Structures are given as C-alpha cells and as structure tokens.
Amino acid sequence: METYDLIIRDGLVVLPTEVKRTNIAVKDGVIVEVAEHLVGDAAVEWRADGQYVFPGMIDVHVHFSEPGRAHWEGFETGSQMMVAGGCTTYFDMPLNGIPSTVHKEALLEKANIAAQKSSVDFGLWGGLVPGNIADLRELEKSGVVGFKAFLSASGNEEFERVDDLTLLNGMKTIASLGKVLALHAESEAVTSWLQAEKVRAGLVSAKDYAAARPVLAEVEAVERALTYAELTGCPLHFVHISSAAAVEKIELAKKRGLNVTVETCPHYLLFNDAAVVEKGTVAKCAPPLRSQSEQEKLIELFKAGKFDMISSDHSPCPYELKDPAVHSFFEAWGGISGGQFSLLAVIQLAIEYDIPFFKIAEMIAAAPAKRFGLSGVKGSIKVGMDADFAIVSLKEPFRVTEDRFFAKHKQTIYNGHTFPCTVVATMNRGRVVYHRGSFNKYEGKWMKNKRKEDQATIFK
Numbered sequence: 001m002e003t004y005d006l007i008i009r010d011g012l013v014v015l016p017t018e019v020k021r022t023n024i025a026v027k028d029g030v031i032v033e034v035a036e037h038l039v040g041d042a043a044v045e046w047r048a049d050g051q052y053v054f055p056g057m058i059d060v061h062v063h064f065s066e067p068g069r070a071h072w073e074g075f076e077t078g079s080q081m082m083v084a085g086g087c088t089t090y091f092d093m094p095l096n097g098i099p100s101t102v103h104k105e106a107l108l109e110k111a112n113i114a115a116q117k118s119s120v121d122f123g124l125w126g127g128l129v130p131g132n133i134a135d136l137r138e139l140e141k142s143g144v145v146g147f148k149a150f151l152s153a154s155g156n157e158e159f160e161r162v163d164d165l166t167l168l169n170g171m172k173t174i175a176s177l178g179k180v181l182a183l184h185a186e187s188e189a190v191t192s193w194l195q196a197e198k199v200r201a202g203l204v205s206a207k208d209y210a211a212a213r214p215v216l217a218e219v220e221a222v223e224r225a226l227t228y229a230e231l232t233g234c235p236l237h238f239v240h241i242s243s244a245a246a247v248e249k250i251e252l253a254k255k256r257g258l259n260v261t262v263e264t265c266p267h268y269l270l271f272n273d274a275a276v277v278e279k280g281t282v283a284k285c286a287p288p289l290r291s292q293s294e295q296e297k298l299i300e301l302f303k304a305g306k307f308d309m310i311s312s313d314h315s316p317c318p319y320e321l322k323d324p325a326v327h328s329f330f331e332a333w334g335g336i337s338g339g340q341f342s343l344l345a346v347i348q349l350a351i352e353y354d355i356p357f358f359k360i361a362e363m364i365a366a367a368p369a370k371r372f373g374l375s376g377v378k379g380s381i382k383v384g385m386d387a388d389f390a391i392v393s394l395k396e397p398f399r400v401t402e403d404r405f406f407a408k409h410k411q412t413i414y415n416g417h418t419f420p421c422t423v424v425a426t427m428n429r430g431r432v433v434y435h436r437g438s439f440n441k442y443e444g445k446w447m448k449n450k451r452k453e454d455q456a457t458i459f460k
C-alpha cells in the first residue's frame with residue numbers, strides 16, 4: 001500500500017475548471033494524486049468534510065518593509081498574517097524597506113532575511129528607478145519575479161518615481177530580458193499639480209485628497225504606459241487599478257495584441273469613499289477609494305473576469321504615521337493594511353455575486369503563477385504541483401478584530417468587517433503552516449522566476 005506524507009480527505013476541492021468532492025495525496029511537498037477513491041496511508045490524514053480546498057493564494061503585491069523598516073511590518077509578522085489568510089506565496093515589493101531592491105546586493109540581502117523569517121514561500125520584485133538600468137540584468141539573473149516602477153511619487157524618498165526617459169529605456173531593457181514591468185499608474189503631473197492647488201488653498205481633507213487623485217490621473221498614466229509598451233514591446237502589469245475607464249484602456253490594448261495584465265485589490269471592491277469619511281486615514285491609499293458608482297462598475301468588471309488577478313497591496317505602517325492629530329490627510333502614510341483578508345474578500349464577492357469558485361481560484365492563484373513564471377510549480381490543484389492549499393469553511397463567518405489580525409500593527413480598514421467564511425488551515429508544500437489561529441514555524445522558499453516563456457506569451 002502506498003504511503004504518503006499527507007492526505008486531505010473529502011474536501012470540496014477547487015480544481016482548475018470545477019469544484020469536486022475528492023481526495024488529495026501529497027508526497028515530498030508535491031501533489032501526487034487527486035482521486036475520488038484513494039487508498040493508502042499518510043503521516044497526516046486531514047479530514048476536510050464540508051470544507052473547501054482552494055489552491056493557496058499567490059499574492060503578487062505586498063510591502064513588508066524589511067530590511068530597514070522592519071518596525072513597519074517585517075517578514076516574520078508579515079508572512080504569518082498572510083498564511084492566516086490562506087496565502088502560500090507572496091511577492092514582496094521593492095520599496096519601503098531600506099535599501100530599495102534596485103540592485104543585486106539589496107535583493108540578496110532581502111532574500112537572505114526572508115528565507116530565515118518567512119513562514120511561507122515568497123518571490124521578490126526588483127525596482128526600476130532613475131539610474132539603475134545597468135542593474136536590471138543582474139536582478140533578472142538573480143531571480144526577481146519582475147520589475148516595478150512608480151509613475152507618480154511613491155511616498156517613499158528611497159524609491160524615486162521614473163521619468164519618461166527612464167521608463168522608455170527601462171521598458172526596452174526589461175523587454176529584452178523577457179520580464180514584466182509592474183506599474184503604479186497615476187500621473188505625476190496631474191496629481192502633484194492638483195495637490196499643490198489644494199494645499200495652497202488649505203484644503204486638506206480626505207475629500208480633497210481624493211479629488212487630487214482623480215480617475216483621469218490613472219487613465220492618463222495607463223495610456224502613456226501602454227503607448228510606451230507598444231513602442232518597446234515591454235510586457236506590462238498594472239497594479240491596483242481603481243477605475244473602469246482604466247480597465248477599458250487596458251482591454252483595448254489587449255485586443256490589439258499588447259502583452260498586458262491588470263490587477264485590482266479587494267479594498268476597491270468592498271469599500272468606497274464613504275469608508276474614508278467613516279474610518280479616516282486607515283482607509284487612505286493611492287489611488288484613493290472611489291465613489292460608490294465607480295465601485296459598482298469595478299464589481300461588474302470583476303464579475304466579467306476583466307481583472308486578471310487580485311492582490312492585497314498590503315502597505316502597513318506604525319499608527320503614528322497615520323495619526324490625524326499629527327498629520328493632515330495629505331501627509332498621512334498611504335496604504336491599506338489587510339493582506340490577511342484578500343482571499344476571504346474575494347470569496348465573499350463570489351458568494352454575493354454567484355461567481356464560480358474555480359474562477360476565483362484562477363484570479364488568486366493560477367493567473368499570478370502563469371504571469372510571473374511559476375506555472376508548472378504553483379497555482380492550481382493538479383498532480384505535480386506544489387501542495388499549497390487554503391482550507392476554507394463557509395459555515396463559520398469571520399469577524400475581524402485586533403486579536404485575529406496578525407499584522408504587526410492592528411489598525412485596518414477591515415476592523416469590524418464580517419466575512420461569510422473562515423480560513424481554517426493553510427498548507428505550504430504539504431506542511432500545515434497555519435491552523436485555527438496557531439502557526440507552525442516553517443522556512444519559506446524563495447521562488448525565483450526562471451520561466452521566461454511565461455512572460456513572453458500574450459496572456460489572454
């Protein structure tokens with residue numbers, strides 16, 4: 001009789017094109033059988049009756065700020081928070097830590113720290129900033145998942161936004177390396193011009209902040225980036241897109257053959273500008289939370305499958321940096337802290353809008369794996385893939401409270417929110433890293449992006 005390391009029995013397994021009650025067997029961290037009749041023993045027999053087994057989330061967008069600002073989050077608390085939310089691989093952004101991840105030494109230093117502290121597998125982004133084009137090749141060779149640049153000020157003095165020439169040259173180089181460039185797309189000219197006008201007039205409320213970062217600022221930046229991508233052949237990925245008009249531009253570009261993908265974040269789908277009025281700076285982000293009607297349009301696009309993937313953009317900070325007694329809304333740190341809740345949020349939306357779970361699984365796991373060079377290794381529940389699972393119960397709602405949020409700082413827009421589901425357990429390469437509020441120490445592995453052919457193909 002066959003002996004396995006782990007068998008998950010009788011779960012409702014979210015497979016690539018259907019949900020099916022079946023069993024999964026794991027050996028040496030890899031899925032070796034998915035079968036309705038599975039005979040054999042295992043060191044761990046896990047009963048998942050009535051629970052859903054999702055592929056572990058691959059969250060391509062978090063900021064853990066280590067080294068340099070580990071007091072903002074760090075890999076230890078950051079990764080624990082992610083596994084508590086069913087994430088089995090996250091990609092850390094190249095900014096908010098010191099140094100920024102813009103050369104090989106910074107990348108290797110970060111990788112070394114993460115390998116010691118991360119509870120779960122991870123990938124690392126490299127940055128594109130003015131002056132580092134000569135470093136991109138070494139970053140690529142060392143295994144970055146892709147490159148990231150800001151078209152508007154990042155809010156972080158160690159990570160400069162790209163000027164147009166850097167962007168063109170950077171895109172040309174990144175295209176030649178067969179990699180993807182991720183962009184924070186808001187127009188610097190438009191946002192800084194509008195912000196200066198507001199500040200000069202003493203108008204610094206949450207509403208003024210939103211007015212200084214309008215949908216048009218996003219659309220202008222997206223259009224310019226698409227034009228440059230057409231000129232250079234560079235594959236693009238737009239992070240945290242917050243408007244229907246920007247998605248429309250991206251859709252048109254896809255139709256004319258450009259290699260481009262788009263993500264949005266759960267906060268743009270679950271909340272709108274009313275949350276900023278109600279909750280204050282904890283709900284401040286860039287681009288800002290939009291009007292209710294824009295939110296409704298984004299949900300329609302989400303339902304229609306127009307977002308290739310969903311990421312958290314977990315961007316935490318110590319509370320002092322958002323303290324309204326100290327900082328105006330413009331000055332407060334921008335970023336939503338909520339990496340733990342992305343999978344729960346999309347499952348909530350799937351339930352509310354009747355979206356099949358396998359489509360959700362594609363957005364949170366299969367598509368990010370395919371886009372960033374991990375296909376064939378991670379991203380779906382199939383024989384031969386890493387045994388990365390999020391076990392979810394729809395019978396237990398989850399109310400967010402400070403003691404159930406595992407980020408370093410407990411302030412979050414999600415505080416008090418109740419999800420209709422709970423992450424019961426998370427498994428990374430067959431090991432239980434999280435189970436009902438407790439963690440098992442486990443060394444996450446650096447997932448290097450080696451599969452150039454993934455990025456070279458047009459995505460959809």
Ligand SMILES: NC(=O)NC(NC(N)=O)C(=O)[O-]
Pocket residue numbers: 063095096154155156184240284285286287313315334335336
């Ligand atoms: N420096 C940041 O972490 N910025 C982040 N901040 C947000 N989204 O408000 C981001 O992704 O742009």
Ligand SMILES: [Zn+2]
Pocket residue numbers: 184239240286
């Ligand atoms: Zn951003």
Ligand SMILES: [Zn+2]
Pocket residue numbers: 061063093313314315
């Ligand atoms: Zn971000």
